[in-house]
Structures are given as C-alpha cells and as structure tokens.
Amino acid sequence: MNVLIIYYSANGSTKKMARLIARGVEMIEGVSSVIRTVANISGNDIVSTDAIVDKSDLDKCNGIIIGSPTHFGNMSGSMKAFIDTTTTEWFNGCLTGKPGGVFTSTSSMHGGQESTLLSMMLPLLHHGVIITGIPYSEKKLSTTKSGGTPYGPSHVSFKSDTEITDDEKEMCISFGKRIAMLAKKLD
Secondary structure: OEEEEEEOOOOOHHHHHHHHHHHHHHOOOOOEEEEEEOOOOOOOOOOOOOOEOOHHHHHHOOEEEEEEEOEOOEOOHHHHHHHOOOHHHHHHOOOOOOEEEEEEEEOOOOOOHHHHHHHHHHHHHHOOOEEOOOOOOOOHHHHOOOOOEOOEOEEEOHHHOOOOOHHHHHHHHHHHHHHHHHHHHHO
C-alpha cells in the first residue's frame, strides 16, 4: 500500500515539504510513500533527483498528495500541465475514493497559499479524491507564525529562506500520517 506524493519545486522548498510529508506517511505501519516530480515546462534548468511521475503511478497508489509552489496565487504551470494529461485516468476513475490532499510554498506571507491549495484541490475533486486537510486538532495550526492552513501544509520562504520552520515540519509530518491512516482505513 502506498501514498503517491507528486510535487514541483523551483527553489527546493516544495521538495523539502514532500520529504517531510513522506516521513509522516512512512510512520504508519504497512504504508509506504512514493515521491515523484513533474516535468519542468518553464525552460529553467531545474534538476531533480526524483523520478518524473508516470500516469501508471496514479493507478497504483492508495492515496495521493500533490504540492506546488505558488505562482500568482495558483499552482505552477508544470503541475497544471501534468494534471491536464490525466483525462483518461479521470474517465477510468482510478483515483475515485482514494484519500488525498495538497501542499504549497510561497515566497511571502500573503503570496496566495490558500488560493493555490484550493486550485490544486479542484482537479482532485473531479477525479473523485476524498480531500483532507489539517484539522484544528493539530495544535501547530493555531500557533504557527509562518506557514500552515486548514487546507493543507504550507511554507513561507521569506527572502528566499528555504528552511522549513519547526511548526511547518510538524504539520507536514502530521499531514502525511493523516492521509496514510485514511488510505489504510479505506483500503
């Protein structure tokens, strides 16, 4: 059983978050994480050590989490380009009934975290994914001075500082655990 984590990262923050979320997934016995990235369509030389997602990964997963930096209050073009190729999977219902969620990173406190998270939820809803976020029972959600929303984990990289705060780390790990537990219950 696995939870597929798909991300795009231009400066490394979203990739770091993906790793933290994967750590949370791996804390649930019998559930593993599969980390993938999407192809870069921006033309910038972004090198990733992670494999590019293949649409067959969608069929094989028991849960799905997607993450992207915020680009003008929306997901990156690279993430959107991948999602736009999943029409066959949508017709086949391969994600229907699976738990899922979203995460993001922004370069400013009011850079569009929540609108980005919501924009990534829309295609997942069309795919029939059961969306989960971070409930307020997660204490860090009420005390964070940086990233974190009920819609999903977020990170604020002030002035290109890509270090994830302790609160953001805990929310990422908790989020991964939550979706892994749901995947196990729904299987």
